[in-house]
Amino acid sequence: xxKGKLAIYWAASCGGCEIAVLAxxxxxxxxxxxxxxxxxxxxxxxxxxxxxxxxxxxxxxCLFNGxxxxxxxxxxxxxLRRKSKVLVSFGSCASEGCIPGLSNVNTKRxxxxxxxxxxxxxxxxxxxxxxxxxxTTVPEGTLYLPVFYDTLRTLDQTVEVDYYxxxxxxxxxxxxxxxxxIIENKLxxxxxxxxxxxxxxxxxxxxxxxxxxxxxxxxWQIQPDEETCLLEQGLVCxxxxxxxxxxxxxxxxxxxxxxxxxANDGVADFGARLMSALASVIxxxxxxxxxxxxxxxxxxxxxxxxxxxxxxxxxxxxKRTNGVEVEVHRPAAAAR
Amino acid sequence: xxxxxxxxxxxxxxxxxxxxFLDEQGDVANAYLQIPELxxxxxxxxxxxxxxxxxxxxxxxxxxxxxxxxxxxxxLDALWHVDPPPTAKKLRELFYSIFYATDHTTHFYALGGxxxxxxxxxxxxxxxILGVVKKVGMEIAGKVLKMRHDGHHLIQMxxxxxxxxxxxxxxxxxxxxxxxxxREIEELGRHAxxxxxxxxxxxxxxVLKNSDYVKIITGGDYTHRTYNMGMVDSQNxxxxxxxxxxxxxxxxxxxxxxxxxxxxxxxxxxxxxWSYLKFPYLKNVGWKGLVDGNDSGVYKATPLSRCNVxxxxxxxxxxxxxxxxxxxxxxxxxxxxxxxxxxxxxxxxYAAERWxxxxxxxxxxxxxxxxxxxxVPDEGVGCVEAPRGTLTHHYTTDxxxxxxxxxxxxxxxxxNAPICMSVKKAAQGLIKxxxxxxxxxxxxxxxxxxxxxxxxxxxxxLPGQMPLEVTIRDPQGEVVRRLAQHVG
Numbered sequence: 001x002x003k004g005k006l007a008i009y010w011a012a013s014c015g016g017c018e019i020a021v022l023a024x025x026x027x028x029x030x031x032x033x034x035x036x037x038x039x040x041x042x043x044x045x046x047x048x049x050x051x052x053x054x055x056x057x058x059x060x061x062c063l064f065n066g067x068x069x070x071x072x073x074x075x076x077x078x079x080l081r082r083k084s085k086v087l088v089s090f091g092s093c094a095s096e097g098c099i100p101g102l103s104n105v106n107t108k109r110x111x112x113x114x115x116x117x118x119x120x121x122x123x124x125x126x127x128x129x130x131x132x133x134x135x136t137t138v139p140e141g142t143l144y145l146p147v148f149y150d151t152l153r154t155l156d157q158t159v160e161v162d163y164y165x166x167x168x169x170x171x172x173x174x175x176x177x178x179x180x181x182i183i184e185n186k187l188x189x190x191x192x193x194x195x196x197x198x199x200x201x202x203x204x205x206x207x208x209x210x211x212x213x214x215x216x217x218x219x220w221q222i223q224p225d226e227e228t229c230l231l232e233q234g235l236v237c238x239x240x241x242x243x244x245x246x247x248x249x250x251x252x253x254x255x256x257x258x259x260x261x262x263a264n265d266g267v268a269d270f271g272a273r274l275m276s277a278l279a280s281v282i283x284x285x286x287x288x289x290x291x292x293x294x295x296x297x298x299x300x301x302x303x304x305x306x307x308x309x310x311x312x313x314x315x316x317x318x319k320r321t322n323g324v325e326v327e328v329h330r331p332a333a334a335a336r
Numbered sequence: 337x338x339x340x341x342x343x344x345x346x347x348x349x350x351x352x353x354x355x356x357f358l359d360e361q362g363d364v365a366n367a368y369l370q371i372p373e374l375x376x377x378x379x380x381x382x383x384x385x386x387x388x389x390x391x392x393x394x395x396x397x398x399x400x401x402x403x404x405x406x407x408x409x410x411x412l413d414a415l416w417h418v419d420p421p422p423t424a425k426k427l428r429e430l431f432y433s434i435f436y437a438t439d440h441t442t443h444f445y446a447l448g449g450x451x452x453x454x455x456x457x458x459x460x461x462x463x464x465i466l467g468v469v470k471k472v473g474m475e476i477a478g479k480v481l482k483m484r485h486d487g488h489h490l491i492q493m494x495x496x497x498x499x500x501x502x503x504x505x506x507x508x509x510x511x512x513x514x515x516x517x518x519r520e521i522e523e524l525g526r527h528a529x530x531x532x533x534x535x536x537x538x539x540x541x542x543v544l545k546n547s548d549y550v551k552i553i554t555g556g557d558y559t560h561r562t563y564n565m566g567m568v569d570s571q572n573x574x575x576x577x578x579x580x581x582x583x584x585x586x587x588x589x590x591x592x593x594x595x596x597x598x599x600x601x602x603x604x605x606x607x608x609x610w611s612y613l614k615f616p617y618l619k620n621v622g623w624k625g626l627v628d629g630n631d632s633g634v635y636k637a638t639p640l641s642r643c644n645v646x647x648x649x650x651x652x653x654x655x656x657x658x659x660x661x662x663x664x665x666x667x668x669x670x671x672x673x674x675x676x677x678x679x680x681x682x683x684x685x686y687a688a689e690r691w692x693x694x695x696x697x698x699x700x701x702x703x704x705x706x707x708x709x710x711x712v713p714d715e716g717v718g719c720v721e722a723p724r725g726t727l728t729h730h731y732t733t734d735x736x737x738x739x740x741x742x743x744x745x746x747x748x749x750x751x752n753a754p755i756c757m758s759v760k761k762a763a764q765g766l767i768k769x770x771x772x773x774x775x776x777x778x779x780x781x782x783x784x785x786x787x788x789x790x791x792x793x794x795x796x797x798l799p800g801q802m803p804l805e806v807t808i809r810d811p812q813g814e815v816v817r818r819l820a821q822h823v824g
Contacts, residue, residue: 016398016499099395103380111376124605136610140357143610253496254511303384
């Protein structure tokens, strides 16, 4: 049997997915036995030009992590799609936008002003009010930068994707399970998320009883006990709406699940799913009381319900009308 | 000199770009390092609850999420005016020491070390971790893998996850450790001390006993006389988790020692239109461009810088190695960029010794690992030494603790200017009259690698290890040479 050809690429990501791949430890040698790694900028040689020269479909499997924010990343997504038989959207950034996707509440101009404008968010000295430019003329010539887009997109909003691997980053055991499925040609139907289709609650060792919430607490406000369900103690634990696969690691160190594995099959919008799950545990029928419980305990609905998934949500980004930038009114966005 | 246009399509590779421009004589006119992206955490974190920041900012960098997690957690202490109990501080520093030892191991063996262990002129295909294994044997490779595995195991045990922990809170941490866990941590810490000692011995045998290597380290192509920055404890010894920021001048004299919260009085950032990455500099010295010397506000914040600003190390074995390094290289301060590798190993030993000290501390299994804040939050600065430089998080909130302003100065960003300078100097030293030395690629790489640059952190955008492409063009804009390599 001839060896398969594997590519691993990163776009707008943090590098944690690469570390997660390396965390499969000695099994990485097995990957090396079964695949020729034709392109993996983090760990092996291989240039973009070499990928460009491959025939279309010349790569068997490409694991692509990171969202799409610049012209360079868009080009790489298109190139690797064309060259790969199977394109896997690897991790939360590629699949949902992840934390960087929260930048879709802002526009490019707002982000640039925050970072580079003197007297704004940061403390840079910029009396000439310079901004990074796609083209800059210097005495010796012209320098180019990739274009920074207004909106961060997921991989599947850019090109067609065959499979998804959830997690920020995916856990090593799940990465190995996915690679095994690829090696043994036991892949689920195209478009599937490779992973368990239950929730973090199903893996969580904490004791559960009836959930009735009169008040949501923020993590800094209470010391939860180490045995009881965190949601029952009033903490917004996202486990109830989050895909299993991590074995409830965060609740085991007494921290609520923050939702990094995304939604289960058939859920179009993670935030809506979590909102509806939380709505069902609020112990009140009085609209004013419900309003107060939510406003006090969940001051940032976008950041709570769409922490990892804003870019792929039904909302996708803050509204822009006729070129006028309108900031999301957060409570309203969550109520929608 | 003619202007040169560069076709962007040919330059889509990778996340860092160097353009080297030649003049009419074929000598290097200038070299630019460009960082091509930004993610904008400073903006989109506004509106979020501050207590989310340890988790949000961990996603700045998957290679050193622990550093952001910790700087953010300390910023929350300051924001809520809460002083964590001793057990909480010790648990955090223990966790951070484990992370440091793990991270420095990765750098030395997988990224920086191959240049020396395998050799700076070895074929590129062997200048990697596999080449190191081939040279030193499987037994050592096993030690390296075990060190990394142990570190990640303990990071998950304490912080919840191997990558992106979920643990820090204003006033402490979410969970402490029990006696059984403590014993395991201490035992693995003792292994880490042995591993660090072994690594220093390896460095001595392979590098210091080879006069050619020592010549390269102390050679002029890799030397810049800049200011240095690092965190020190009350006795001016290196500390990664807490202390004051000390800056020394190119002669080694203290310029200033300040509380992290006062960083704005001392550090400013400059914008260049050709890079998404800003250039920090010492405000009170001033920006004079990408030049070194006492009049230029350019500073370094690296393992070597931390040694340069410190009077010593707080643990006995690391202190002995610290002394030996300075005695061997001619006293303080050291400006040879490549000596950073040695300093990193001294720090590895310190981190491992501190790990054992803290694991053996009677308070470490205490039940008071957290206090609940009661004050109204307003503004807070949190600072730690990330492996790649001083890391500062600065938040302002409303009285509910919802963020209204976020400023971040991260490890590698501190070193943006010196890295650019090192690249230019290496290029100028190696390219003469249009002839590109065969050794250029790796020599440029070596200038880079010493800093262990993490542009993922730096731009809050990019992955931890950086593929690098160097394009060299003559005054007509024709490509003389294109070199590509993957730089750690």
